[in-house]
Amino acid sequence: MSLFTSIKLAMRNIKGNKLRALLTMLGIIIGVSSVIALVSIGQGSSKSVTDSINSLGTHLLTVNISNTDVPFTMDDVDKINKIDAVKNVSPVLSGRVTLKNGETTTDVALTGSNAAYKSVRNLSVSNGRFITDIDMDYRQKVIVLGSETAQTLFGMENPVGQKLLVNGDSYKVVGVLTEKGGSMGENTDDTVIIPFSTAQRLLGTTHIQQFYAQAKNEASLNIAMMMIERNLYQTFGDSDSYTVANQQDVMDTMSSVNDTMTMLLAGIASISLLVGGIGIMNIMFVSVTERTKEIGIRKSIGARRKDILLQFLIEAVVLSALGGLIGVGIGLIATKIYAVATGSDVVYSVAMMLFAFLFSLVVGIIFGVFPANKASKLNPIQALRFE
Amino acid sequence: MVEAIIHMRDLVKQYKMGDNVVTALDHVTFTVEKGDFVAIVGPSGSGKSTLMNMIGCLDKPDQGEYILEGHTVNTLKDVQLAKIRNENIGFIFQNFNLLGRLTAVENVELPLIYRGMKAKERRECALRSLEQVGIVDRANHYPNQLSGGQQQRVAIARALAGTPPILLADEPTGALDSKTSQEIMDVLIQLNNEDHTIILITHDRDVAQKAKRMIMISDGRLTETEGTQHESVHIH
Incomplete structure (x- = not known):
């Protein structure tokens, strides 16, 4: 079965159960959108700190005498x-x-x-x-x-x-x-x-x-x-009796603090991505059980193990990719709203969006493999008998 | 001498049920020739489902030899069995076993998808076999929009789509009323006249009478009864 046919079939199965698909994707959506929003806001505040230190003057040393x-x-x-x-x-x-x-x-x-x-x-x-x-x-x-x-x-x-x-x-x-x-x-x-x-x-x-x-x-x-x-x-x-402060040092400290915070928040948000992946795995297991009969029918008319494995794996990946895309969209909108509402600087990082999206794909593959493997290993006779 | 399409020799299949060992097939030997219409009749628990699974390459025997169209099936791996099922066997089930999310024509296309056929060619093949069973006008209906008889016709079309040498029908009329049963049997007889080899598994003697040969199965052993239209000597 070609990849395109498989993806079309997966989309159809997802469309057949929209609410469930949405709930399944929710973890990924929240994960991806929060990673993107937090990193954009974090990098924005990092940039505004750097800018404001720079605006104090360039190549500046501050000397205090006590x-x-x-x-x-x-x-x-x-x-x-x-x-x-x-x-x-x-x-x-x-x-x-x-x-x-x-x-x-x-x-x-x-x-x-x-x-x-x-x-x-x-x-x-x-x-x-x-x-x-x-x-x-x-x-x-x-x-x-x-x-x-x-x-x-x-x-x-x-x-x-x-x-x-x-x-x-x-x-x-x-x-x-x-x-x-x-x-x-x-x-x-x-x-x-x-x-x-x-x-x-x-x-x-x-x-x-x-x-x-x-x-x-x-x-x-x-x-x-x-x-x-x-x-x-x-x-x-x-x-x-005196202290000499280098402006660059202050700047470096401030941005490193900021970067640490950003990475910390992004890390917490990535946990949500993992949890989302587990959610997908859960639903895919349910889906395999529900569709045992279908698997039996497909096997009886000539589907190989590989065909069944790919069908369920692609469905999991399509779910997570869809969640990832929606997440990127919501993340961008949330960042924009934050920027407009607070007047703060934000930095849209394309690399970060790509990373979050690819991460959601990888999560889909990793957590999709187990249910898909289970489906592909079903005995066709028992699967056909399943009601 | 007509060419043998199925040849089984000394097939044994046993199952463990708790501590008991149940012999589902007990040294079964039989041959089906090209163009044959064989009915296998037996009560439940007689081993007919096991025999069907064996013929359909869904199960492997513990002992014995099974040659289908020249392939020694009992030595094949799962991947090759899937290919055999796809190309040599057309399954027709009691409860139709159509996929509810797919339309009639898409259901018929399924075996062709796994064969790797291109979309356009696939659609043509599928429509042709729907035409053959006289239900092409329902091609874009979903199974739940069709009557039982119509669903079974779609299922037969699916079995036919890949032009397999053997059609394997497991109680094809079991879920239908007598009038519709008659129609479905007429379709099968028609297909047999068009030179399709058909193996029909049923518990209903009236249905079995319509076949050329009737084989009784009981406790995993076969006996060919007299009085059918086609005589045979390949029975133990």
């Missing part, structure tokens, strides 16, 4: 800036301030930094200019607003050139940042940036507790990291 006994000053920062592999260094001072423009008041996070901060953190200015080195040198009371802060305080007006009060002190708005969206707990849209030297005076501190260093390129990132650590060790004399 030792406050040894003063770390702009001179030390300048020394680090002279390291070959380092392109830019930005000292950072953070605090919360109250802004006031006329009657409008808002509390925002304030960052004090230098001109290089714009390049280090991948920022861009949509209107006006960023802080300059001269602002730093003269402790100018100038301020750059995040897009959301500008909106809150000035509404539709152009804020550039206008004055506002920072903790009661008058500052001049020189620029507004381009909207960027939040990432990793930081949102540059509702912050303000002022010159580092001005911030030191405003917040009453002389220490530098955090700075960013940007490496020249990907290759020099590790060298830069080593040089900075050596430099800091010379300054402090012990390695507990």
